[in-house]
Amino acid sequence: MNNPALQFRNVSFRYKSDMENALEPSLLNGLSFHVNPGEFVSIIGPSGSGKSTLFKLITGLEQPNSGGILLNGQHYENRLGRVGYMPQQDLLMPWRTVMNNAVLPLELKGVKKRDAHQQVLDLLEEFGLEGVEDKYPSELSGGMRQRVSFLRTVLSGSNVFLLDEPFSALDAITRMNMQEWLLEQWEKWKTTVLFITHDVEEALFLSDRVFVFTETPVQKLEEVDVPLNRPRDLHAIHHPEVIKLKEQLMEQLRLQVSP
Amino acid sequence: MIKKGKDYIAPTLLVTAFFVAWELIARFIGIAFILPSPTQVAIKLWNLKEILFFAHLPATLLVILTGLFLSIMLGVGLAVWMNVSKTAEKAFYPIIISSQTIPIIALAPIFVLWFGYTLWSKVAVTLLITFFPITVNTFDGLRSSSKEIRELLLTMGASKREIFFKLQVPSALPHFYSGLKVAVTLSVIGAAIAEWLGAQAGLGYFSRRMMTQFDGAGVFAPIVLLSVVGILLFLMVVLLEKITLKWRKTQ
DSSP states (O other), X not given: OOSOSEEXXXXXXXXXXXXXXXXXXXXXXEEEEEEOTTOEEEEEOOTTSSHHHHHHHHHTSSOOSEEEEEETTEEOSOOTTSSEEEOSSXXXXXXXXXXXXXXXHHHHHTOOHHHHHHHHHHHHTTTTOTTOTTSOGGGSOHHHHHHHHHHHHHHTOOSEXXXXXXXXXXXXXXXXXXXXXXXXXXXXXXXXXXXXXXXXXXXXXXXXXXXXXXXXXXXXXXXXXXXXXXXXXXXXXXXXXXXXXXXXXXXXXXXXXXX | OOOOGGGGHHHHHHHHHHHHHHHHHHHHHOOTTTSOOHHHHHHHHHHTHHHIXXXXXXHHHHHHHHHHHHHHHHHHHXXXXXXXXXXXXXXXXXHHHHHTXXXXXXXXXXXXXXXTTSHHHXXXXXXXXXXXXXXXXXXXXXXXXXXXXXXXXXHTTOOHHHHIIIIIHHHHHHHHHHHHHHHHHHHHHHHHHHHHHSOSSSHHHHHHHHHHTTOHHHHHHHHHHHHHHHXXXXXXXXXXXXXXXXGGGGO
């Protein structure tokens, strides 16, 4: 397991244009980076900077025009189904119960129904969802729905999780609890996490490294190491070094957004 | 759906007032073969109960149910086909929409020419009149499925087939039921009209025959039954919807 969990090698990408002859602007231009196994990396950047495009490339929804994307050192022709993706909205199916939503990735893999349900039941308590397996998503709070969504991601069985602003729709208190809870889970599952956010504080609190989108098209991501030890608690972000880093990053992002 | 009793007070009062007014006016005019009173219609219904319930109602029900069954098969089939194939959508969708400008009722005599006084001339009218809401609603329902959930399923490695059955079909169901509710009420109209034009049995046929005999109450009695059939079919769809879409209750 010395291979990076995720590696981009000279990846270039632009969306296909609807019109012939016209070219959509290039979004990635020869981008290279890597994420180590078990690492927690956040990606920040202003909206429209191509963060979500990056996720579509990693999950395999889009293919790069040139360059290679490697998962655990392997190049796959089809990456779909190999990365655990947790979207911004919970995207639970309203017609399925919590159980049937969580079991979805197992169902798609063809795991026997009874085994699959048992796997979910074993994890419900861990996720603070005991007793709600027969409820519908509309009966749950926002935080609970996100936990179901994360449970579904965990059950995808991948060792790389992509979380796309998963807490951005939650209120501040729920959000803080969910951040702490996520760190606990991450330490337990020892997976690699790539976390998109536009909240600098959130990125610093959670991550080992922060990638910053600084330009379009992206040629290089600026990498920032977070000077904090683990395990962390919420007070860690009041560390003077971290505050300085936070101000630096905010300044950087603001420069990009200003007209 | 289960409302408190007081929600029903206003409609009940209105309907009662309507029937009372009708009764009074009919008695005042006193020409029963043109305007029978509700009580006269009720008495007629009772007197004719055997022939209406055991000869004409089954004939009409057969037309309605056969027409609806074929309509659902063809409508859902076509909706699925248009959903899968862009070419099929481009070919059929405009035709289905513009077909609605053809007065189907005016076409009914053609079907009598083609199929004679058989079941099929009436089924054809019922089919054509109910086909549209089922097809269009199902098709729109299939397309209404969330693009985001579709992408999520793709990232889980789902195939097209799995996306169809696990995402598109459940998303389309509520729309399908809306279409079906419109269709069942239309089916009663379709069957009745088709029976006016060419039939030897059926509630529509009976109603028209009573008209030629200047039997006002006899015209109304089968119409009462027809509307009861329509209401019952509608309620059956509502019930089916409630059973299969339990999750909607919680929304």
